Amino acid sequence: MATEAPTAGEYIVHHLTHLNSTGHAQKAVVDWSVWNLDTLFFSIFLGVVTLFFLIRAANKATAGVPGRFQAAVEILVEMVADQAKGIVHSAESRKFVAPVALTVFLWIFLMNSMDFLPVDLLPKIWQLMTGDSHAYLRVVPTADLNGTLGMSIGVLLLCLYYNIKIKGMSGWVHELFTAPFGSHPLLYPVNFLMQMIEFLAKTVSHGMRLFGNMYAGELIFMLIALLGGTATVFGFVGHIIAGSIWAVFHILIVALQAFIFMMLTLVYIGQAHESH
């Protein structure tokens, strides 16, 4: 097997299998004893890179004439601060919410950007490092549902926290049973059900949207790589043309999805501040 070229199906499946703590592909759909080591490594690594640059900019920040790097970070901060100001109407909450939005934006942007690396580059290096030609590695943490749902559940927890903090426990529980349809004992269960569906839908769609975009993007890069892998003139030219077009288009998706995730984070937290 090791000497023979994998079939297209094997290639894709291999690329979509995580390097996890069990060493082989996860069998069950949900298994809380398994860790995806590749997702953890790249997300933490990119998180540290994000913070490293942000802290560098923060330490050098002065009221004087900014350098280019500082100006770039300031533009981002200003952009996030403006968005946060327009959506979350509580200066006290913004002290935490705006930094959350900035972190989420840059972190997701970097994680999504891992897609720009050739799909086989890091996995190949990893296989050479471990000496195992079948070693698994996925480099895009946002193409892992665990990564995106982890963040969207983080946002959900923030929403619950601010719901309770702003409206008070009793106020929030009251809202859970009386909104959106009105205060009537017969409507209590319906309201509560609607609220639960709303929270669930928000969180799942929040995480799924990012995951789906990045997963699909990664898959298309693999298909394009397969095209080049045919080692024909058509495959080579097709790989270059399709790969270039998709990579350029993907720049938009990478930035857009990071922005959307950030904006939805602000919107959901902003909703937690408003009474129905």
Next chain:
Amino acid sequence: MNLNATLIAQLVVFFILAWVTMKFVWPPIVKALDERAKKIADGLAAADKAKADLSLAEKKVVEELRKARESAGDVRTAAEKQAATVLDEARAEAARIIAQAREAAQGEAGAAAQRAKEALRDQVANLAVAGAERILRREINAQVHADLLANLKQELQ
């Protein structure tokens, strides 16, 4: 797409990153931005103020120039007036001195004439005495006397 413990880990990482950003990144940058905004606002205000001050100063300069010109004119007028006065006084003084001198000269001339008259009178007396002596020494001759007297008269004039 399998779910596993990575989700929990990612959740924790999410909060740690957000916390670090809130603690160490956001405040200094926002502070620098606010400070710069204030600095720029102050600078613009200072520029406006300087502009206003400048136009005020220009107005003042024009006003001062006008005043200076006015006072210079005053000074010149006063000086001219004074010069005229001084000239008039000098002229009057000169006229007075001249008049005085003339008076003095006239007085002196009068006195000299008087003295001359007196001396002449003395001489006339002497001449008369000498004439009388001569007459008395010669014979009395009316014709001769008349000539003598006429001579005398001539001399007296």
